[in-house]
Amino acid sequence: QQQVKQSPQSLIVQKGGIPIINCAYENTAFDYFPWYQQFPGKGPALLIAIRPDVSEKKEGRFTISFNKSAKQFSLHIMDSQPGDSATYFCAAILTWEYGNKLVFGAGTILRVKS
Amino acid sequence: DVKVTQSSRYLVKRTGEKVFLECVQDMDHENMFWYRQDPGLGLRLIYFSYDVKMKEKGDIPEGYSVSREKKERFSLILESASTNQTSMYLCASRSGLSNQPQHFGDGTRLSIL
Numbered sequence: 297q298q299q300v301k302q303s304p305q306s307l308i309v310q311k312g313g314i315p316i317i318n319c320a321y322e323n324t325a326f327d328y329f330p331w332y333q334q335f336p337g338k339g340p341a342l343l344i345a346i347r348p349d350v351s352e353k354k355e356g357r358f359t360i361s362f363n364k365s366a367k368q369f370s371l372h373i374m375d376s377q378p379g380d381s382a383t384y385f386c387a388a389i390l391t392w393e394y395g396n397k398l399v400f401g402a403g404t405i406l407r408v409k410s
Numbered sequence: 411d412v413k414v415t416q417s418s419r420y421l422v423k424r425t426g427e428k429v430f431l432e433c434v435q436d437m438d439h440e441n442m443f444w445y446r447q448d449p450g451l452g453l454r455l456i457y458f459s460y461d462v463k464m465k466e467k468g469d470i471p472e473g474y475s476v477s478r479e480k481k482e483r484f485s486l487i488l489e490s491a492s493t494n495q496t497s498m499y500l501c502a503s504r505s506g507l508s509n510q511p512q513h514f515g516d517g518t519r520l521s522i523l
Contacts, residue, residue, distance in 0.1 A: 302452070305450065328509065330511065332514075337516065338516050338517075339414070339500055339502075339514030339515050339516045339517055340453070340500070340514050341514065342511040342512075342513075345511070385452055385453065395440065395441040395458075395460045395504065395506055396441075396504070397455065397458065397468075398443075398453075398455070398512060399455075400445075400452040400453040400454070401452055402450055402451055402452040403450075403452050
């Protein structure tokens with residue numbers, strides 16, 4: 297099963313709030329879990345990523361929490377700003393001999409109100 | 411900085427036409443990918459290529475084909491366009507080294523009338 301389930305579909309928070317986006321997967325062969333951020337009119341850009349042997353990773357205001365036993369991971373955005381308004385995709389990577397394959401969640405549209 | 415360039419931002423074609431979407435990357439990446447993005451469905455992989463002249467089907471290859479004659483260029487072909495292929499198409503590339511991210515172009519919004 298290669299699906300990655302992402303929730304919520306959309307999210308509105310006030311400036312300074314902490315939006316949380318959740319993802320779940322089934323395939324234990326996934327070996328890397330990136331998050332992508334996409335602004336209107338642009339392609340997705342890598343935001344932060346985590347390996348399954350790590351429970352938490354923080355880069356600036358963005359934190360990934362990873363629960364391997366539950367097969368779930370989440371993105372937290374601390375002190376959110378209007379400039380964080382974008383669509384966020386979680387993904388899971390399958391790696392093999394020649395490269396890798398990304399499986400994406402459905403995306404979360406985040407709006408941070410000023 | 412990695413640059414993935416898609417030849418058209420917007421494209422309008424008619425049902426039954428053969429449509430070519432072009433993608434060029436400037437980082438000598440081995441792997442290249444074509445996705446389509448639809449609201450509520452995220453990005454779905456159509457085809458990918460891990461080397462020149464090599465191609466693999468992704469999750470939704472029906473109605474599409476690809477061509478990779480040169481390392482820097484990966485083309486997506488809609489053999490006979492249909493209205494259900496109206497979508498945003500995204501190209502990506504990555505180095506063949508492990509744990510390297512995919513870099514995306516800004517997409518082609520294709521409308522089939």
